[in-house]
Amino acid sequence: MNDIKEIISLLQNPTKEDITLIQKAHDFVQKAHEGHVRNNDEPYFSHLFSTAKNIAELGMGATTIAAGFLHDSIEDAKVTPKEIEKEFGKEILFLVEGVTKLGKIKYRGTTRYNESLRKLFMAMSQDIRVLIIKLCDRLHNMQTLEYVSKEKQLRIAKETLEIYAPIAYRLGIKKLQRDLEDLAFAYVYPKDFEEIKKILKNKKEEVEDHLEKFEKSLKKELAKNNITNFHIDHRVKSLFSLYKKLQKYEGDVEIIYDISALRIIVPEIPDCYKVLGIIHGMWRPLPGRIKDYIASPKLNGYRSIHTTIFTGDGGIIEVQIRTEDMHKEAEFGIASHVSYKYGLKEKTTNPNLVWLRNILPGRSSLDSKSDSESSTNDVPGWIKELVEYQKEAGEEFLDNVKNDFFEERIFVFTPIGDVIDLPKDSSVIDFAYAIHTDIGNHMSGAKVNGKFMAIDTILRNGDRVEIETKKSAKPSQRWLESCKTTLAKRHIRNELENNKK
Numbered sequence: 001m002n003d004i005k006e007i008i009s010l011l012q013n014p015t016k017e018d019i020t021l022i023q024k025a026h027d028f029v030q031k032a033h034e035g036h037v038r039n040n041d042e043p044y045f046s047h048l049f050s051t052a053k054n055i056a057e058l059g060m061g062a063t064t065i066a067a068g069f070l071h072d073s074i075e076d077a078k079v080t081p082k083e084i085e086k087e088f089g090k091e092i093l094f095l096v097e098g099v100t101k102l103g104k105i106k107y108r109g110t111t112r113y114n115e116s117l118r119k120l121f122m123a124m125s126q127d128i129r130v131l132i133i134k135l136c137d138r139l140h141n142m143q144t145l146e147y148v149s150k151e152k153q154l155r156i157a158k159e160t161l162e163i164y165a166p167i168a169y170r171l172g173i174k175k176l177q178r179d180l181e182d183l184a185f186a187y188v189y190p191k192d193f194e195e196i197k198k199i200l201k202n203k204k205e206e207v208e209d210h211l212e213k214f215e216k217s218l219k220k221e222l223a224k225n226n227i228t229n230f231h232i233d234h235r236v237k238s239l240f241s242l243y244k245k246l247q248k249y250e251g252d253v254e255i256i257y258d259i260s261a262l263r264i265i266v267p268e269i270p271d272c273y274k275v276l277g278i279i280h281g282m283w284r285p286l287p288g289r290i291k292d293y294i295a296s297p298k299l300n301g302y303r304s305i306h307t308t309i310f311t312g313d314g315g316i317i318e319v320q321i322r323t324e325d326m327h328k329e330a331e332f333g334i335a336s337h338v339s340y341k342y343g344l345k346e347k348t349t350n351p352n353l354v355w356l357r358n359i360l361p362g363r364s365s366l367d368s369k370s371d372s373e374s375s376t377n378d379v380p381g382w383i384k385e386l387v388e389y390q391k392e393a394g395e396e397f398l399d400n401v402k403n404d405f406f407e408e409r410i411f412v413f414t415p416i417g418d419v420i421d422l423p424k425d426s427s428v429i430d431f432a433y434a435i436h437t438d439i440g441n442h443m444s445g446a447k448v449n450g451k452f453m454a455i456d457t458i459l460r461n462g463d464r465v466e467i468e469t470k471k472s473a474k475p476s477q478r479w480l481e482s483c484k485t486t487l488a489k490r491h492i493r494n495e496l497e498n499n500k501k
């Protein structure tokens with residue numbers, strides 16, 4: 001158990017350097033976390049190992065896997081950032097610090113903050129790999145959730161369902177989304193979970209029979225048409241997605257046709273349409289159930305052809321047709337792009353991506369760093385990955401990223417860890433009014449990140465702000481020039497009027 005070979009074997013064509021790096025990170029954290037145990041009395045190292053393994057399973061490279069081993073070392077083993085940089089370099093330190101920062105965000109359980117939190121994750125994760133590590137960390141925490149207190153279970157499971165799983169969905173990492181949702185489902189809605197499990201089990205037995213027969217005749221039919229280079233697998237709907245679908249159809253399980261589906265994976269796109277033609281020539285499709293996500297991919301980049309057919313023996317089966325690449329993408333989403341190894345030939349010159357450079361401060365220093373450790377693996381940075389991704393998913397994907405992931409917003413913390421979402425260039429004054437009108441109206445001073453600062457200070461992403469108030473304090477005309485939000489301006493004007501009277 002916990003053998004490093006398990007991880008190495010998941011890498012595609014690892015170089016010697018890759019293996020050395022992973023081994024080094026493995027040994028480093030084994031020592032750093034020595035004597036440190038988790039709630040289930042297992043050594044803390046087992047959590048780091050599992051996180052790193054989850055990352056490797058997504059097909060990520062050695063750098064990300066090493067950062068996965070190290071992800072708790074600053075926070076929990078008191079390793080200094082300097083030491084990580086010295087041992088593992090700037091890039092890995094950047095990833096580890098990114099994950100550490102994400103860990104500090106507190107979930108306060110009210111829907112009001114969810115959207116902000118989601119955006120915050122995106123804004124703070126300037127490198128998509130930070131999020132992938134964090135998601136893999138969370139997956140292992142969910143897998144071992146039975147060992148924590150009931151109260152904590154519910155909080156963590158809810159947070160997983162409301163924040164982590166939707167992020168995995170946005171990034172197209174179906175595999176993670178499914179696992180996170182099903183694990184959390186059991187804790188958040190235990191009764192529904194049991195019920196759905198029963199329904200799924202019964203339904204599965206019912207369709208399995210049809211599936212087997214259908215698969216046999218399908219293979220015959222494809223062979224007759226000289227299609228031999230394909231493979232078939234079959235997937236069962238996840239518990240949580242069935243639950244959501246049942247809610248949509250008011251519990252009528254009979255009209256859900258995709259509880260289990262047959263997948264046909266072929267080499268090229270034209271093969272997909274050929275297979276579709278053969279199937280429709282042989283079995284009658286259900287009208288309105290043919291979806292061509294190859295011609296029009298889903299917003300998160302998903303591609304496949306779906307059709308639902310009558311099997312002729314009373315059964316109805318959903319069939320999904322896709323290429324190998326699409327299959328990989330459907331399971332691993334953006335992770336499958338980040339991990340591609342390609343040379344560092346071309347710099348990003350795509351004019352569509354210039355905005356990304358502008359809103360990703362700090363990233364440029366990493367891009368231009370020496371190539372000493374970046375020549376081996378998944379280094380080109382995620383901007384390059386986005387270029388690749390965009391080529392396939394088109395303009396829509398980019399717009400989606402731009403609007404949803406990196407709006408021109410900043411996210412600032414209250415002293416108790418709540419997140420306040422403000423437009424870029426907002427000041428302490430905007431923050432105070434965003435919390436409460438009275439706090440704005442009676443602000444006498446403020447601390448930003450623990451230091452006293454002028455109230456017209458422009459805030460930056462991740463700042464922690466504490467407002468001091470005095471009964472006698474009141475806004476002045478000058479405040480109007482030092483705030484950005486209409487909310488603050490309106491309240492200041494009102495209060496200036498009131499004070500005149």
Ligand code: MN
Nearest residue numbers: 047071072137
């Ligand atoms: Mn962790």
